[in-house]
Amino acid sequence: MTHTKRDSIEDRLEQAAGLCLRDGGRLTDIRRQVLALVLRSGEPIGAYALLDRLKADKANATPATIYRALEFLQTHGLIHKLERLNAFIGCADVSDHHHHHAVQFLICRTCGSVAEMEDSGIAGAVETAAERTGFRPARATVEVEGTCAECAATG
Numbered sequence: 001m002t003h004t005k006r007d008s009i010e011d012r013l014e015q016a017a018g019l020c021l022r023d024g025g026r027l028t029d030i031r032r033q034v035l036a037l038v039l040r041s042g043e044p045i046g047a048y049a050l051l052d053r054l055k056a057d058k059a060n061a062t063p064a065t066i067y068r069a070l071e072f073l074q075t076h077g078l079i080h081k082l083e084r085l086n087a088f089i090g091c092a093d094v095s096d097h098h099h100h101h102a103v104q105f106l107i108c109r110t111c112g113s114v115a116e117m118e119d120s121g122i123a124g125a126v127e128t129a130a131e132r133t134g135f136r137p138a139r140a141t142v143e144v145e146g147t148c149a150e151c152a153a154t155g
Contacts, residue, residue: 009036016035017032020076025072030054034070035069037053038088038089039090044089046085046086047066047067054066070088083143084145085107085114091116102123102127102139102140103118103141104116104119104122104142105142106144106146107143107144108146109145109146109147111148113148115148
């Protein structure tokens, strides 16, 4: 099930908590707050911006607090890190949180929007190319920069 804008943040947090429990993890209060901040941002957000927002509720939060929470959320497939932007974005489909081994992102240089997609053809091409060298990929994130359809239509 893919999440739409009408899915509430609270519903997504509850689903994430259930998935963590099923996998033997726990969505602690801090992890839950960080995930909520990522989801509410609606766009890629950096660790220090998250820290600033978290400090509104947790004055003693430190960079280590954020980075530990982000690592947990990434490990459980609830968020993705966009290397090019050095920022984090909520996973579009936490119901299939193990799909994160083959994800692609389309990043618009004009408006900054990011679209997550999972194209098995791209994932297969990466895997095949890696296997030719004897490499066994565990995860591949492809980031493609360009212009989104909306910006292309207006520009």
